Every structure is written in C-alpha cells, then in structure tokens.
Amino acid sequence: MITADIKTTFIQIVGAENYDDSKAGRLVYSYDATPQFQSMPDAVIAPRNTKEVSEIVKVCNEHKIPIVPRGSGTNLCAGTCPTEGGLVLLFKHMNQILEVDEENLTVTLQPGVITLDMINTIEAKGLFYPPDPSSMKISTIGGNINENSGGLRGLKYGVTRDYVIGLEIVLANGDIIRTGGKLAKDVAGYDLTRLFVGSEGTLGIITEAILKLVPMPETKKTILALYQDIEAAARSVSKIIANKIIPTTLEFLDQPTLQVVEDFAKIGLPTNVQAVLLIEQDGPEEVVDRDIKKIAEICTAEQAVSVQVAQSEEHAMALRTARRSALSALARLKPTTILEDATVPRSEIAKMVRAINEIAEKYDVKICTFGHAGDGNLHPTCPTDSRNHDEIERVEKAFAEIFETAIELGGTITGEHGVGMMKAPYLELKLGQEGIAAMKAIKNSFDPNNIMNPGKVFAKDSRKRVVVTR
Amino acid sequence: MITADIKTTFIQIVGAENYDDSKAGRLVYSYDATPQFQSMPDAVIAPRNTKEVSEIVKVCNEHKIPIVPRGSGTNLCAGTCPTEGGLVLLFKHMNQILEVDEENLTVTLQPGVITLDMINTIEAKGLFYPPDPSSMKISTIGGNINENSGGLRGLKYGVTRDYVIGLEIVLANGDIIRTGGKLAKDVAGYDLTRLFVGSEGTLGIITEAILKLVPMPETKKTILALYQDIEAAARSVSKIIANKIIPTTLEFLDQPTLQVVEDFAKIGLPTNVQAVLLIEQDGPEEVVDRDIKKIAEICTAEQAVSVQVAQSEEHAMALRTARRSALSALARLKPTTILEDATVPRSEIAKMVRAINEIAEKYDVKICTFGHAGDGNLHPTCPTDSRNHDEIERVEKAFAEIFETAIELGGTITGEHGVGMMKAPYLELKLGQEGIAAMKAIKNSFDPNNIMNPGKVFAKDSRKRVVVTR
Known part of the structure; x- marks a missing residue:
C-alpha cells in the first residue's frame, strides 16, 4: 500500500507532475490490449531518468509495492495489467534515440521510443531493424524487448531477442547494471542480456538498450498464392524451405480471416479460396528474382489456384498492410x-x-x-x-x-x-514442474520480494482466464 | 571426498568400466588446453545416458562432490580443469547425432558429438552450421555450447548461441528439464536455452541439444589484402561494413603472426608486410562476385599494397587453414x-x-x-x-x-x-560488482551446493593467473 509518506517520497523523486493517483489517471492504466483483464493500480509514475527509476525501485522494494513497467500496453498476454495494484511505471520521459552508430551498426535508445520512430530513423540511414511486430506503429522498444516481440520477418531474420546486444537494467534492489555492449561477441559470464529479453518486466526494469542493425536489403518482392486446400498451402511452405529458400515472410490466412480482412481493407483480396499464402523475399535483386520465380513454381506445382507477383511496391504494401490489419479486422x-x-x-x-x-x-x-x-x-x-x-x-x-x-x-x-497473466496457467504444459521451478528460482534470486510485475509468467494456481475476469 | 561407499554407488550407476580413479586415468583429465592450470580430479566417470547423468548428479549434490563436464578440453580459459577435485564427467558414450530434420532445418544430437563430424553430416545434405571454432576438428558440440564458441564466421552468422534452439539439461538437484524446441519462435517463460549456452557447466549439465541449421550458401570467395600500415587495414574493415557489406569472414593477422604462420604452413604468405586481412564472402554467385569486387576496391583505395582474390577453392582453403593454424604455429x-x-x-x-x-x-x-x-x-x-x-x-x-x-x-x-578459471579475476572489470552479484544469484539459485564446475566464472578472490599455477 502506498501511504502518504511513501507518496511524498515518490513525488520528491519524480516531481508532482509525474505522479498520478487520481481515479481517472489510474483507470487509464488499469488494462492493456488484452481482453478480459482489468485491475486498478495504486498510482502511475513517470521517472525522467535511470537514477529516478532506481530510487523508485528502492522505495518499492522496501515497502513491497508492485511495479509494472509499461510501454504502450499493446501486448496480448495481460503483461502490463497491474493485477496486484502498485505502481504503473511509464517511460514517456525516457523516449530518446541516443545514438545511431553507422560504423558498428547499432542504435542506442531509451525504452519509451516508439518502434516505428526508431525504424524510420535508422532506415533513413540505409539500415534495417528486422523485427516488425504488427503493433509497431504504437508499441515501444521497451515493450518489444520485455515481450521479445516477433513479427512477419521472423522466419529469415529472427525476433527481438536476436537484435538486443546490450542493456541497462535497474534490478529489484535498485542496482543499475549494464550487460553486453556494441559487441558481436561477448562471453563474459552468463547471458543476462537474453535472459532479460522476454522476461516481461518480472526480473528488473530495462532503462536503456543497444540494438544490432543490419544493412537494408536492396530490394523485395511479394507473392500472393491462393489455395482451395489448406494442406496444399502447408505443403508449399515445407517445399519452399526444403528447396533451401528462406523467404523474409511466409504468412498464412484461412478463408474466414481472408473474408474479414477484405471486408475491412477492401483491396480486392479473393474471398472464395480456402487459404492464402503471402510470401515476401528481400535481398539483392538477382537473388530476389530467382527466389520469387522458384517460389511461384513451387506453389503452382502444389496446386495453388492462383499465383500472383505484386506488380508494384504499392500493391505489395497494400497486401502487407492488409495482413497486419488482421487483428483489427477480426476485432470488428x-x-x-x-x-x-x-x-x-x-x-x-x-x-x-x-x-x-x-x-x-x-x-x-x-x-x-x-x-x-x-x-x-x-x-x-x-x-x-x-x-x-x-x-x-x-x-x-x-x-x-x-x-x-x-x-x-x-x-x-x-x-x-508472451505468457503474462493470461497464459501463466498453461506454462506448465510446456515446461513441466521442473522447468517452472528452475524459472521461479531465477525470479526469486533477482526479486525476492516479488515486486517486479508480480502475477505474470507464473500462475498462482491453475485458475483459467474466464475465472480471473473482473 | 569420494568415499568407498560413494564409489560403489557410482559404479552401480555407470558400471565399473566407466569409472576410473586410477592415478594415470585421473592425470589425463587434470588439465585442458589452457596453459598453467592443472589439478587432479578424484575420479573420471562416463555415463551412458541422461538418466545416469541425473543419478550421478543426485549423489554429487548429496555429498557436495564437484562435477566438471568435459568434452575434448580444447577450451582456453581453464574451463574444464578440475580445480576443486571431484568428478570429471565425460560424454564418450553420449556422442550420437540423433536426427537431421530437413523440413525444420534442425539437428538433434548428444553433447559428445565432435563438431566437425556433425558439420560433415549436415553438409552432405546441403545444410550449413555456421559456427566454426578453430578447434572444431577436435572439440565437441557440448563443449561448444557450454563455452558459446565463436569462430571465423561470427561477423555474418553469429556464434554458437545463435544456433542453439533447444536443450535437455540435468540440473544440480537431478531434475531433467527440456528447453525450447524445433521452434523459430518461443517465448514461454525465461530464455533458459540461451542462459545455459556459455554458462561453462556451472548451472547444469547439457545432455542433448537441438541446433538450428541454414541452407548452404551457393558459393564463396576469398581475398587476401596486404598492408604496410595497420591503421589502413583497420580503416578497410570499417569502410567495408559502412558500405553495407557484411562478409562471412574478416580476419586480421599482424606481421609477427604472419611470419610464424608462414613458417608453419609454408603456403607462400608474404611476411614483409605489417598486416593482412583475409576476407571471405559467401552467398549467391552474383552477390559474392559483386561484393568481392567492391571489397577489393575498398582495400585498394585504403592503401593495401596488394589485393589478391584466391583463384581456386584449394587456394582459399589453404589460406583459411593457415589462419586456423595461427595458435598451433605460435605455440611452436x-x-x-x-x-x-x-x-x-x-x-x-x-x-x-x-x-x-x-x-x-x-x-x-x-x-x-x-x-x-x-x-x-x-x-x-x-x-x-x-x-x-x-x-x-x-x-x-x-x-x-x-x-x-x-x-x-x-x-x-x-x-x-569464456571466463573459466583463467579470466574470473578480471570479470568485475566488465560487469562491476552489481553485475557479478546478479550472476552469482543465478548460480546460487540453480546450484546452492556449488557442485557444478565450481571455481569457474566467479573468482574466489582477486588472485591472478600466475598465482594459481601449481
């Protein structure tokens, strides 16, 4: 519980304008993009720098006050729902791109940077950050790191974890540590960097990150393959990979999804087929041309009823945007x-x-x-x-x-x-009791008072989602 | 200490032929490839399967007997030197490639497999495992994973960590856990897979692994650029990357190294220059040709005194082999x-x-x-x-x-x-006290009795290498 004294301390740290315990203020941060989860925080706090984060954490640790670090709340696992009250910690002041290093191909930034803003900044320099979660127009880099966000390009390029090479972290005891660096290779002790990526705010608070970038691919092309048979679509996927082609993107939509996406986006998608593959390849022009030709041959051989190469970047973009809008379309x-x-x-x-x-x-x-x-x-x-x-x-x-x-x-x-609160009851299916025990041991070692985003990842009991709704 | 009773238990688990506490047997495993470190184990044990590993670990945990898992001992950080006695655990019976999955592009194998044997097996199927530590003819996959081995291709392809996607691990309490899987994306809880990669046997014993493979690049080419000025060589490296070219390999040798390598390998390397860059690019033929041409231009513009493209795969192989022999050559x-x-x-x-x-x-x-x-x-x-x-x-x-x-x-x-025993006294330079405390907390949570390769990663005190020699 946040007493009047503790509130005074928080205000001393961040200033009155950055601490809000009004009902209206708290209500805004009582839920995230995940349906069926809502819970009021005790207050919302917006530190201005790492030192303030550390001071806040020390107070919370002393008084066992939960802290829920939150970017834009676009996650779909109730990862930022303050299920046990406490503080929601915002990064609206810690939202700067600190450096784009063109020699080492890195970007250093604060957690509150919007993913797409970072992408636009580095793409202007001919650099490329492959992870592209569908929420990237709204999501923050801090959120992406905490959730280890994926996206459409994971097949060829991997996910957020594969691009985080250094972190500054505030631990539950208030210690500030730095992991990794602008380094292609680093084996100095355990890989804390990757441990924190995807840890959903349960081990510490990420206050700065170094991301690895790669050169922008020269060109890209997009294919749309239509099937009357889902198996044929799946066989095409396997055959493409077995032919040693790794496309950037290899997306699948079934007929019901196709229907709602077309109703929503109205770009002339066919709605009378059972499945669609949206395939994209990027790279040097010769290679893209060759791969796209081969992919088209494979899809045709596997009974695609239509195989169409997007004739312009506008058309390709429309297809990608339609795919990215699937959740919004279904939500209607x-x-x-x-x-x-x-x-x-x-x-x-x-x-x-x-x-x-x-x-x-x-x-x-x-x-x-x-x-x-x-x-x-x-x-x-x-x-x-x-x-x-x-x-x-x-x-x-x-x-x-x-x-x-x-x-x-x-x-x-x-x-x-991510697991968040939503999938915590199912985690044992994947990990077994022994695996969960190992992860809990890590959690306890970093956060013995369980103040870091409590209630996430680990289920208190086997209750399911319907029961936790309030 | 291993009492007569405990010895009997070990023999019951693995059979008398797989337990050796003779002086001669122990002497063989009292050191690894790291100079200046030697220490006798109490016994050497070779389990035949994961269940036996688990049983051994339970006995060790009960009696606080150190366990040092060991592949071929090629590490250079005294990571497998049994500095606190106990058991050296060998994987000579757990050395099978269990499956090459051409559809999911994975290989599943036991830790005792020799790296090059795995590489030869998967390359015969047109697949590629990029990490190529110089020791790969002798080293085991288990050793590579525990040390997070790098190699010459790290620049473009990353290191061992980037290719390990699933593990079976025996924890200090004897629990057997499985992490990850044949999955391109998995965010079910903390990333134990990457935490164990590079943990140097200090957190648990890896008994099986799933590695990610990629399609074999179509072709590769090699350039040798000679410089009278080390700065010019370094500038060439930066310029190549700044030109958005990421070569597979970008190796540097200074004049004294060049001299001893040529004395050793006798392949006609020039020895009258200050520095050499050995650069390799792989990929589709058009791209390799274009990149190699551009790289040659950059090196020439940066005052390389000679830029020579290897005219045959034999010549390229000779250059690569010469580079890989640098340590052996210097050791003479x-x-x-x-x-x-x-x-x-x-x-x-x-x-x-x-x-x-x-x-x-x-x-x-x-x-x-x-x-x-x-x-x-x-x-x-x-x-x-x-x-x-x-x-x-x-x-x-x-x-x-x-x-x-x-x-x-x-x-x-x-x-x-890796850190091992050798670099443990220097770890604080990189991590600070707070970083070391965080890593020690993980170690303690997994291995409270400190039986897993004790004395590695974390220094007992600030003693330096010269002092620990015995």
Whole structure:
C-alpha cells in the first residue's frame, strides 16, 4: 500500500507532475490490449531518468509495492495489467534515440521510443531493424524487448531477442547494471542480456538498450498464392524451405480471416479460396528474382489456384498492410476478440490448422486462423462476447485444447506474445514442474520480494482466464 | 571426498568400466588446453545416458562432490580443469547425432558429438552450421555450447548461441528439464536455452541439444589484402561494413603472426608486410562476385599494397587453414603460449591493436595479434615460458592492462573463449560488482551446493593467473 509518506517520497523523486493517483489517471492504466483483464493500480509514475527509476525501485522494494513497467500496453498476454495494484511505471520521459552508430551498426535508445520512430530513423540511414511486430506503429522498444516481440520477418531474420546486444537494467534492489555492449561477441559470464529479453518486466526494469542493425536489403518482392486446400498451402511452405529458400515472410490466412480482412481493407483480396499464402523475399535483386520465380513454381506445382507477383511496391504494401490489419479486422466482428499464439515446428503446420478447425467445431466456437506459417507461429483468433458466459467457457476449453495440441506436436503455448497473466496457467504444459521451478528460482534470486510485475509468467494456481475476469 | 561407499554407488550407476580413479586415468583429465592450470580430479566417470547423468548428479549434490563436464578440453580459459577435485564427467558414450530434420532445418544430437563430424553430416545434405571454432576438428558440440564458441564466421552468422534452439539439461538437484524446441519462435517463460549456452557447466549439465541449421550458401570467395600500415587495414574493415557489406569472414593477422604462420604452413604468405586481412564472402554467385569486387576496391583505395582474390577453392582453403593454424604455429615458438581474447567494438580495432603493441613494449614481452577484425574479437598471443617467473609476471601485467584497455574502449574481457578459471579475476572489470552479484544469484539459485564446475566464472578472490599455477 502506498501511504502518504511513501507518496511524498515518490513525488520528491519524480516531481508532482509525474505522479498520478487520481481515479481517472489510474483507470487509464488499469488494462492493456488484452481482453478480459482489468485491475486498478495504486498510482502511475513517470521517472525522467535511470537514477529516478532506481530510487523508485528502492522505495518499492522496501515497502513491497508492485511495479509494472509499461510501454504502450499493446501486448496480448495481460503483461502490463497491474493485477496486484502498485505502481504503473511509464517511460514517456525516457523516449530518446541516443545514438545511431553507422560504423558498428547499432542504435542506442531509451525504452519509451516508439518502434516505428526508431525504424524510420535508422532506415533513413540505409539500415534495417528486422523485427516488425504488427503493433509497431504504437508499441515501444521497451515493450518489444520485455515481450521479445516477433513479427512477419521472423522466419529469415529472427525476433527481438536476436537484435538486443546490450542493456541497462535497474534490478529489484535498485542496482543499475549494464550487460553486453556494441559487441558481436561477448562471453563474459552468463547471458543476462537474453535472459532479460522476454522476461516481461518480472526480473528488473530495462532503462536503456543497444540494438544490432543490419544493412537494408536492396530490394523485395511479394507473392500472393491462393489455395482451395489448406494442406496444399502447408505443403508449399515445407517445399519452399526444403528447396533451401528462406523467404523474409511466409504468412498464412484461412478463408474466414481472408473474408474479414477484405471486408475491412477492401483491396480486392479473393474471398472464395480456402487459404492464402503471402510470401515476401528481400535481398539483392538477382537473388530476389530467382527466389520469387522458384517460389511461384513451387506453389503452382502444389496446386495453388492462383499465383500472383505484386506488380508494384504499392500493391505489395497494400497486401502487407492488409495482413497486419488482421487483428483489427477480426476485432470488428464481435465485442470480444481473443487472439492466440500457439506455435509448432514448421513441419506440423497443416496438422495444427486441421486440429484448430476440429477443436472449434467440437466446442461450437468460431476460430479464424492466420499467422506466420514459416515460423509455425499461428494466431487462431476467436471473435466472441465476454458477456456470454456459456460461450466464453467453451472458448476457454477450445484454447486449452489448442495449447495441448501444440505441445503434443513439439510446439509451445506462445511464440511471440508472451505468457503474462493470461497464459501463466498453461506454462506448465510446456515446461513441466521442473522447468517452472528452475524459472521461479531465477525470479526469486533477482526479486525476492516479488515486486517486479508480480502475477505474470507464473500462475498462482491453475485458475483459467474466464475465472480471473473482473 | 569420494568415499568407498560413494564409489560403489557410482559404479552401480555407470558400471565399473566407466569409472576410473586410477592415478594415470585421473592425470589425463587434470588439465585442458589452457596453459598453467592443472589439478587432479578424484575420479573420471562416463555415463551412458541422461538418466545416469541425473543419478550421478543426485549423489554429487548429496555429498557436495564437484562435477566438471568435459568434452575434448580444447577450451582456453581453464574451463574444464578440475580445480576443486571431484568428478570429471565425460560424454564418450553420449556422442550420437540423433536426427537431421530437413523440413525444420534442425539437428538433434548428444553433447559428445565432435563438431566437425556433425558439420560433415549436415553438409552432405546441403545444410550449413555456421559456427566454426578453430578447434572444431577436435572439440565437441557440448563443449561448444557450454563455452558459446565463436569462430571465423561470427561477423555474418553469429556464434554458437545463435544456433542453439533447444536443450535437455540435468540440473544440480537431478531434475531433467527440456528447453525450447524445433521452434523459430518461443517465448514461454525465461530464455533458459540461451542462459545455459556459455554458462561453462556451472548451472547444469547439457545432455542433448537441438541446433538450428541454414541452407548452404551457393558459393564463396576469398581475398587476401596486404598492408604496410595497420591503421589502413583497420580503416578497410570499417569502410567495408559502412558500405553495407557484411562478409562471412574478416580476419586480421599482424606481421609477427604472419611470419610464424608462414613458417608453419609454408603456403607462400608474404611476411614483409605489417598486416593482412583475409576476407571471405559467401552467398549467391552474383552477390559474392559483386561484393568481392567492391571489397577489393575498398582495400585498394585504403592503401593495401596488394589485393589478391584466391583463384581456386584449394587456394582459399589453404589460406583459411593457415589462419586456423595461427595458435598451433605460435605455440611452436616458446614452451608456453598464452592466447587472449580481448574484444572491442569494430570501430575501435585500430586503437586496440595500437594499444596492444604499446603495452607489449612497455612490459618487454612479445605479443603477436591476430583475430576476427570484423567482430572486434582479437587474439593477442604471447609466446613465453612459464618457468621464467619474472617474464610471466610481466606477461600477466600486460594482459591485465590489455583487458582494461578493451573495457575502456567499450569492449569485453572475452569474446569467445569464456571466463573459466583463467579470466574470473578480471570479470568485475566488465560487469562491476552489481553485475557479478546478479550472476552469482543465478548460480546460487540453480546450484546452492556449488557442485557444478565450481571455481569457474566467479573468482574466489582477486588472485591472478600466475598465482594459481601449481
């Protein structure tokens, strides 16, 4: 609990204008982009620098006050919902790009920088930051790092973790540590950098980051392949990789998703086919041309009913934008949209899509599936209504079965959205009790008072999402 | 201490033929490739499977017996020297490639597999595993993972950590956990996979691994550029990257190294120049040709006195082999060879090489420098004689100053060789007390009895290498 004395201390640290415990102020930060989770923080605080973060953390640690670091709250795992009250910590003052180093190909920045602002800055210098979460227009780099965000280019380029090479972190005891650096190689002790990427704010607060950049690919091309048979689409994915081609993007949309995306984006997508693959390759022109030609041949050989190369960058951009809008488009259907993140080895995509459709039918719920086929990272999405308790109950059961199926196929419960509060009850499916015990041991060693984003990653008990709604 | 009863238990677990506490048997495993470190283990044990590893670990944990997992002992940080006695654990029975999955581009294998054997197996299928530590003919995959081995291709392709996507691990309490999987994306909890890569056997014992593979590049070409001026060579490195070309390999050798390598390999390397860059590019033929042409232009513009493209794969291979033989060649000069691993941001290479030469002069020791210029990962190497205590004292001081300089330049004390026992006293330079405390907290949480490769990574006190020699 934040007493009057503690409040005075916080205000002394950040100034009165950066501490808000009004009801209206708190309400704004009582939820994030995840449906069905809401909980009031005790206050919202916006430190101006790392030293202030450290001072805030020391006070919280002494008085066991939870801290929830928050970027733009676009995560889909209730990762920034202040489920146990305490402080929501904002980075609105810590939002500077500190340096673009063209010799070492790095960018150094504060956590509050909007992802797309950073991308625009470095692309102006001919550099490229591959991770492209669909939320990148709004999301912050700090949020991306804490959630280890993925995106459409993961197949060829990897995810956020693969581009974070140095961090400044405030630990629960207030210590400020720096990990890594502008270094291609560094084995001085344990890899704290990667441990913190994706740790969802539960181990410490990231206050600065060094990201690795790569040269901008010379060119890119986009193909749209249409199928009347989901298996044929999945076979095309496998064949492309087996032919030693790694496209930048290899996206899948099923017919229901296609329909709502077209209704939303109106760019002339076909809606009378069972599945679409949206494939992009980038690189030197000769290579892109050669790969695109080969990919088109493979799709045709695998019974695509149409294979179309985007004839202009505008057309390609429209296709990409349509794909990125899938969640927004699906969200228009019903009051509540639950988007999931089950991930399987690439070879199991067809089995997984089939299983999702069977499970949806079994529980009589609508599930649209799209996602990163090349990564095996699917987003089965359910338009539903949280007020319909009977349906929500069935939705829960369907998703639980989807997670179990993903694990049976050698997959995981979340490919890029994180565990947060939402998927904590399912984590044991993937890790077993021993794996969770190992992770909890790390959590306890860094944060013995459990002040860092408590209630996330680790479930208190096996309660499911429907039960935690308030 | 291993009592008669405990010995009986170990023999019950692995069979008498897999337990050796003879003096001769122990002597063989009392040292590794690191000069100046030797210490007798109490016994050597070779489990046949993960279950046996778990049983051994449980016994060790109960009786606080140190365990040192060991591959081929090629590490250069005294990482496998049993400095506190106990068991040396060998993987000679756990040396199978379990699966090459051509659809998901993965190989699943046991830790005892020799790196080059795995590489030969997957290359026969047109697949590519980029990490190429110079020891790969002898080293094991388990050793590579524990040390996070680098190699010549790190600039373009990254290091071992970037290719390990799943692990089976036996923890200090005997628990067997599995992390990751054949998954391009997985954010289910903390990234234990990357935490264990490079943890030097101090957190648990890796008993199986899944490695990510990539398609084999179509072709590669090699350039040798000669310089009379080290600064010009360093400028060429920066200019190549600034021109948005990321070569596979960008190696640097100074004149003294060049001389001994040529004396050793006799392939006609020039020995009358101050520095050499050995540059390799791989990829599609058009791109390789274009990049190599551009690289040659840059080197020429930066005052290279000669720029020569290898005219055949045999010639290129001879150059690569010569580079890889640098340590062996240098080792012929004097009874003791101390090879170091200071690493700086790429932009600081020239400053670092200059500093190394000044430091060598200051302490009147011979230091030859070669390494991965594109990574900023240098290997200053000192041919010396451990019996000459006065000189060794000066060598120690010189290397301490080299580490300090690397840190001042934004670098690290080890880029790819690990901390082990050898560099533990210097770790604080890079991490500060707070960083070491954070890492120790992880160590304690996983291994409260400190049985997992004790004495490595964390220094007991600030004693330096000369003092620990016995």
